[in-house]
Amino acid sequence: MSTSQKVVVVTGASQGIGAELVKAFRKLDYRVVATARAVVPSDDPNIATVAGDIADPATAQRVIAEALARFGRVDTLVNNAGIFIAKPFTNYTAEDYAAFIGVNVSGFFYITQLAIAEMEKQASGHVVTITTTLADRAIEGVPSVLASLTKGGLNAATRSLAIEYAKKGIRANAVSPGIIKSPMHAPETHAALGSLHPMGHMGEMGDIVGAVLYLDSAPFVTGEILHVDGGQSAGH
Numbered sequence: 001m002s003t004s005q006k007v008v009v010v011t012g013a014s015q016g017i018g019a020e021l022v023k024a025f026r027k028l029d030y031r032v033v034a035t036a037r038a039v040v041p042s043d044d045p046n047i048a049t050v051a052g053d054i055a056d057p058a059t060a061q062r063v064i065a066e067a068l069a070r071f072g073r074v075d076t077l078v079n080n081a082g083i084f085i086a087k088p089f090t091n092y093t094a095e096d097y098a099a100f101i102g103v104n105v106s107g108f109f110y111i112t113q114l115a116i117a118e119m120e121k122q123a124s125g126h127v128v129t130i131t132t133t134l135a136d137r138a139i140e141g142v143p144s145v146l147a148s149l150t151k152g153g154l155n156a157a158t159r160s161l162a163i164e165y166a167k168k169g170i171r172a173n174a175v176s177p178g179i180i181k182s183p184m185h186a187p188e189t190h191a192a193l194g195s196l197h198p199m200g201h202m203g204e205m206g207d208i209v210g211a212v213l214y215l216d217s218a219p220f221v222t223g224e225i226l227h228v229d230g231g232q233s234a235g236h
Contacts, residue, residue, distance in 0.1 A: 012081030
C-alpha cells in the first residue's frame, strides 16, 4: 500500500457540497474517504465509502479505521456534515435540539478527535469545518438559534484547535458560508434567499469547495474563519 498520496476524509459526502468536495479532491489526486448516512459505493479504487450516522462515535471509528486500512494515513478532515432547521426559538422540540447537537457537535467531536490523533503521529494535518455566517450575524426573518449555538461553537473550537496544535504541524480552519445553492433549497426560493446577501444572490457550491481547497493549500493559515457569504458578515 502506497502512502505517498494525501488522504482526505469528507463527512456529509453523499450530496451537495460534500459530493462536490469529493470530486474536487480526487481531481487533485487525493485519496478520499467519503461518509454519510447513505453513501453510494464508488468504483474508484481511490475513494472509500463508509455509511453511517456521523453523530454515532462508532461511525467515526469506522471511518478513520477505513482510512488507515485502505490508504494508511489521514492528512485532511473536512467536517461538512451539518443540519439546519429554521424555526422560531420556542417552536424547537427536544428532538430538534438532539439532532443539532448530534450532527453538528457530536459529529464534529468524535471524528475530529480520532483524525487529529492520527495527524499527531505524522506531525502534519488539517481540519476544515463548515460552519455558517448566521453564527456571526443573525438575519431578521431567518430564525437560527440552534444553528448559531452549534456552528458558533465550532468556530470557537476551530480557533482553540488551531492554537493547541499550531506547534505540532496541525492546522484548523473553518469556512463560514452564506446561503448556497444546493439540493437543500428549492429553485423557487433562490430569488428570496439571494436577496438576503449584500451581493444580491446566493453562493454556488463551487464557492465553498474553492474556499476549502484554498485553506488546504495554505500552510501558513490556521485559526481562520473564512466567510464565503456574499458580504453577509460585513453588514447590511
